[in-house]
Amino acid sequence: MLREDLKVAEAAWRGRHAAELADAAATPARCEDGLPLKVVYTPLDLEDGSADVAGFPGEFPYTRGNDATGYRRKLWTISHYAGFGSPRETNVLFRKMIDHGGVPPYMALDLPTQLGLDPDDPMAAGEVGLTGTSIASLRDWETIFDGIALESTFVGTVINAPAAVILAMHIVLAQKQGADLAKVRGNLQNDILKEFTARGNFIFPVAPSLRLVTDTVEYCARHLPSFWPLNVTGGHFAEAGADRVHEVAFAFADAFTYIERLLERGVPIDAFARNMFFLMKTNHFDLFEEAAKFRAMRRIWATRLRDRYGARDPESLKCKVLGHSGGSQMTRERPELNIARTTLACLAGALGGIQLIGLRTMDEVFGIPTEKSEMIAIGTQHVVAHETGVPDVVDPLGGSYYVESLTREFEARVQAELDRIESEGGVVRAIETGSIRREIARDAYEAQRAVERGDKVKVGVNKYRIDEVEPPRRPYKLDPAEEGRRVEDVRAVRRERDNATAMAALEELRRVARMPEGSDSNLMGPIIEAVRAYATMGEICGALKDVFGEYVERGRV
Template structure:
């Protein structure tokens, strides 16, 4: 959003100071700097940040925002320095290591292990069939069941996943998108059957379908009915689950697809605006649901740019919610985000280097004010992480929290000439992208025209080219390369019988269910699906209670919503 300043705002650097600093820099460049560079030239002609923004040698008070209000104080609009007044002095970020493999029982055991090690929130990874709304016995699922995450087909799977875990006391995040509303329905059913108060459940379901069309490429239905399902989950949670986040708007996957830091936050804000517009158009007041929107960003390699990125997107979001949507509740303007270190930076050569990469990326997330954090395992370039790798990753967060002192001061890089300048540059970059998206007719139109896809592919190609040439160093890959990789790591191995056990349980559940209840539940769901004004969540909860499987639900709804094929971008 464009800067808005009042006459009452205070200048950070007065005209006299700026003139003095500018004159001093000019004198320094013509004297000490010129003489030194003549003797020892700099190693590059041009320096740029990870996202390609020019980086000057030095920054001064002249590079600070014109108004103190652009920086401000933690917990105060525009929340540049953090969404809460005390930040980590009051409570550390949630340490939320993701886990998921095999059957629900196997993942449940990993959950219990991580909780014993001090993890403070659960995060679930689902296998590819579950992500795509397919059952484990679908021919397309062969060989993929439980491989990249846990397999969930029917309600008993979800019951086993959270067996022995108090859902009212631990926050649960679920990384799932096209079939997210079905997983949410199962989660609700499990909680209700245990007698839980839905208003006490905390956590989030990713449920960010637009970024699938932009970057991750996992969808079941066309764009508009998929948007309708997101709307229905947001409305349902706003009415029944006061502490639960029904959508976790994800820049992480946009980045992992090849976008740079600016594109990650700009495209995430464009998607956010589309969701908010959709829910508001359904007659829901923005302040009744905006406080439950949550975000998911990557923490990449360029430490200072990542810190600035988190600060910039927090400020932009606050302005957008107040100025565009008329939000008046401060909670509606506070961007809260989960961060994950960058899987795309992990390398197979010299895998122990990944511990260092992850630690520094985690540091940038903490310095940028993350509310929860996942640190990647050192072996994730090979497979899903082993218990040892997860323990080291969790200990990385615990060392940051308890040994480094970074939690003692809120936004310790606030006021840095470089970080403040970069924060403002990134915020302006979001504005520029939003204007371009508006010219194309909005997010859906831009997706259909391949805009986001082209932007990401061009950036990814440029990065790959620079890495191949050595212009972008990757230690152990194109610089300081070992002749032989002697760093052997123990990797996780999936039980080869897990897939057969999962398929057997699915078939047994189908055989034992009440066929009349299942048929009635499915017919009710299809009837409501044909009415765009109806909310699908209550009927989906009944469908999973009737032990309809995920594949049966999505398969039937394809007959109403259709399917989607992307126009390739070259």
């Protein structure tokens, strides 16, 4: 049908259904980020040819997918975030997960580790082993991966401020195992900028923090070509309350900041961009916008990398995404419904064509999950992957008037935010002014008020409530004696090592840290030697604090 004919036909259709359309218009629908939704989309919504612009999968701009044959070539990777308080328990869990369909470990760490504090630091009191595994020295890494070959196991680690130290532990242990470093796979989160604006696990001021990120990525580009040293996480913005446009815009703004530092350092774009990836939320609400989000991300990334940064390697141009369902979307009320939510979240990610998916467990709202609920979360992905047929066709939503239109609109909104952040001086400036934190807080406040007013339905919370008689179960509970054991472990390491070697390695680290940043003063070398000498996490971060100082967050909001 010609476009003119189509316009006539649509006008006639509107005329025949005028009353219904007026009713629908009286209660307008919009996505949570404010994007207005029509009742129906038609070919006229694509009159600028955006369906053509989407192109074909496996080719620039990759809107329709990174691979020509999508999940037929390779299903998304099932990722599972886990980690128990003690390195020994974590070792048992990881061995079991690897046996259970090869699910690679994606390691949760406790807060003292994430903040570079040893278990016997006064600020660590009461927090050791609570949110994940406690890691104080190379000895703990050796325990966790006892019987697990690092050359053949992908190890994901959620570590940011002290990411360089964890990377050094991984390298030293891989060397001890005789692994070929070129084959060692795994990832660090290492996205420090979002710690300042969202997640809060920062140690050093912004400039040396960025230096550490640049150093780790540069080191991997030269020595660990299969390792993914930087996982830019929009998901934490979303969990902190940012709407979907902000989730993506803030993540890209951070990613581009890192890229520009690395280019200034002289690392070629195609030597590291291929190993960058994103951790985003894959959520069940506004499901089609979620799928459109992933499509739009691929196009924004590919275009920017090619046109602004001169990337040529197709692997650099492919935006790789790990999608996690959001803990903040889970409810304590009627917790079994969280399985339904994560099923749909998994579907959103699969329809969006992302590379890895991880789902929250139904009981995570009550504490660290039970093993049973971990297996349900993994099994949920198996159902979506093997029983729905969704993976059979690449980009199944491609060509949908609605989804193509959403994709285009979403991209335009993200681009506008990116332009605004850039014009206001970039991410580092936004950390100083607090502007990103304010935007996130505003989004969160609006969303919360919408739930309280009942404008946004949360099943079991503000609608369809059932007062349940069954008390919520307490999932995993850390042995309260564990903290004491961890304190004793780290003291034993300090007692038993060659102390002079450890102290000399720390002094060398301070010396290099005092040099201006650059390839010749890359901190990975001295950190690796400090780790090898069994200097502890707290000692290594302490040496860096001696030189860099600490970030002090201003309370004003």
